[in-house]
Amino acid sequence: MSAGARPLGPVPAGFGAIDGELAIAGLRASELVARAGNTPLFVYSAALIRARVTELRQALPARVALHYAVKANPFAPLLALLAELVDGFDIASGGELALALAAGIAPGRISFAGPGKRDDELAAALAAGVTINLESEGEAARALAIAASLGLRARLAIRVNPDFDLKGSGMKMGGGAKPFGVDAALVPALARHIVAQGAEWRGFHIFAGSQSLDAEAIITAQRETLALAMRLAAEAGVALVHCNLGGGFGIPYFAGDQRLDLPRIGAALDAGLPALPARFADTGFCVELGRYLVGEAGVYLTRIVDRKHSHGETFLVCDGGLHHQLAASGNFGTVVRRNYPLANASRFAAPAEEIATVVGCLCTPMDRLAERAHLPQSAVGDLVALFCAGAYGASASPAAFLGHSPAAEMLV
């Protein structure tokens, strides 16, 4: 890296070069853009998603099911692929319910978490036979009333607000006062009430945080989650039918980030689960992952439209930007902006020769894709690849901002 350059995040494994160009799933970037008709474009690699699932299946005990958090990426072909690969799906809205059902996912594999579920969303989910992860006592009352009015037996689990959080987590979801879940102390009474009301009891959903790269922190959170779930079931006098251990498995976005030690997490679960008391022999366990399943499998491709110099600095202006990849611009809940992994896709095999700041086409100083990146000499027309774009990209960005077209999406 030259003096003055800022480091780029690590390019995920699994991408190659053909004739010097970035290749995704054996297809050159320019070929993918030609197929889509234009830039900008999100490309998701089915092979990389399959490989990640295989890796997880090998690392985790067979007893731990794999759930996908649809919010990470709801692209329909990707959901259809995951329907073949994972066991369950967690949705966060009525819109995601419709997407999951349209992807052919059986309602019995779907659970619905999230604060602020509206009555119409609860009704649709209950009618479909989806498990509701209740976020509050008020929501429990509404769900029971709606099920009764529909003449249905509600499938209900409780999302627990644990008294601990996931250390080193990008986003803490538990610990202290939170809008998510029911405080642990209030859970036993609510669980008894739900069972007494004749609902189908589905257990607990406990989510302590997300985007952690620290295996030891995840192991600790899983151990605490397991202990909490068993204690709450015992206190409530209900069976622990199912326990969603949450997620939190992070991916490396920034220079210096170390990959998560997945085998270590798997080994800890493998050691802990068989040691559970006999009354948990039939308990179903799962981890719920979004970003970890699909984040590194996605690449955002955008084209350099302008190359300019200002006060001694070089700017590469692209036809994409934060309207498609908000988090990469450093403006989505980030305090300090750091560079995501990025490359000149047209010159993927070329050595770095210049320092350039890569910006998007939005007329705002927030629209930066890479700050002072060390790149090959880049020209107008070159394709730029922004990696780690498979999760919280297209669907989590302000697509209508400044009136540009939405990005195309493609699963290859």
Added chain:
Amino acid sequence: MSAGARPLGPVPAGFGAIDGELAIAGLRASELVARAGNTPLFVYSAALIRARVTELRQALPARVALHYAVKANPFAPLLALLAELVDGFDIASGGELALALAAGIAPGRISFAGPGKRDDELAAALAAGVTINLESEGEAARALAIAASLGLRARLAIRVNPDFDLKGSGMKMGGGAKPFGVDAALVPALARHIVAQGAEWRGFHIFAGSQSLDAEAIITAQRETLALAMRLAAEAGVALVHCNLGGGFGIPYFAGDQRLDLPRIGAALDAGLPALPARFADTGFCVELGRYLVGEAGVYLTRIVDRKHSHGETFLVCDGGLHHQLAASGNFGTVVRRNYPLANASRFAAPAEEIATVVGCLCTPMDRLAERAHLPQSAVGDLVALFCAGAYGASASPAAFLGHSPAAEMLV
């Protein structure tokens, strides 16, 4: 304010109460929601926009035209209203060009700024007869070539990257190395080249920053802008046909923010412009405003779906959230989160009695609409109003995030 409460931003003037409920343009919040059919809903007050334009016309010299930056809010009925009220429109994409033309705005009133204009966008704008604010020498070459290939005379202005910035600005757009505009030192040669190529020369666009509440800083930036434009025109030996003085007029979002002293800015312009040398007698001047014209005229209405307690804190969970109002959640380019102005619209006239954190329906801790706000005792079903929602709201938020429906929009 009770101990432990965090202050809310100031509710803009012009809103009243009917039967204790928030009224916008004389209509109760519940009536507006009934008209829209559902929450969440953006309501924009035409009366408040008209009043703001009147205020500007009174404060600014008649010689200074008023331009609207479409990016602030491209809602079609609002554009149609502004088409009657202001003089010019600045667009930032081919999409905004289509919206402006659809609103019946004459192309001669439109200018197109923004980095990364694609060839197809340039072609559409040139064909329509829109003025292009050139962001670089490369863009100038492309625009001239496209115009030649279309057999058209291009209407071209240069966006200048000034050597100064707007002090106290929320977003600095000038000063030092920037992706916006052409460095001042390079402008005279480019202006001569454009004129020599036979283009219709339209002058300069100089934008030093945005969202400033400091009249003195804006006056200084305008004075420097004027001096720079005159110097560049003289150096280039071209007429200063038109000079866009930029914007930067901010609105109060947060507790303690003071309103911009508009009459003071107007008085300074009124004193400065007549003193210009005679060769600028025919120069057209404008200020370009987005947020200042429409920001305070908009209210985002969302309904409380759940009321819950966690570890001693009260949470009001709404059916809206950061997917419609990203900036208000504090996650759009903000380092320190502060509360926007917010109220219980159903109990607008009621005294504050409790401290509650107002969150959205997204399953992420980022989705906070107000942190520890001092509010009337609030119930499920109440409407919540988030103010200052007229600019950079609906179109600048990740609407598809978590699969919720887009918000309705309404001009009343």
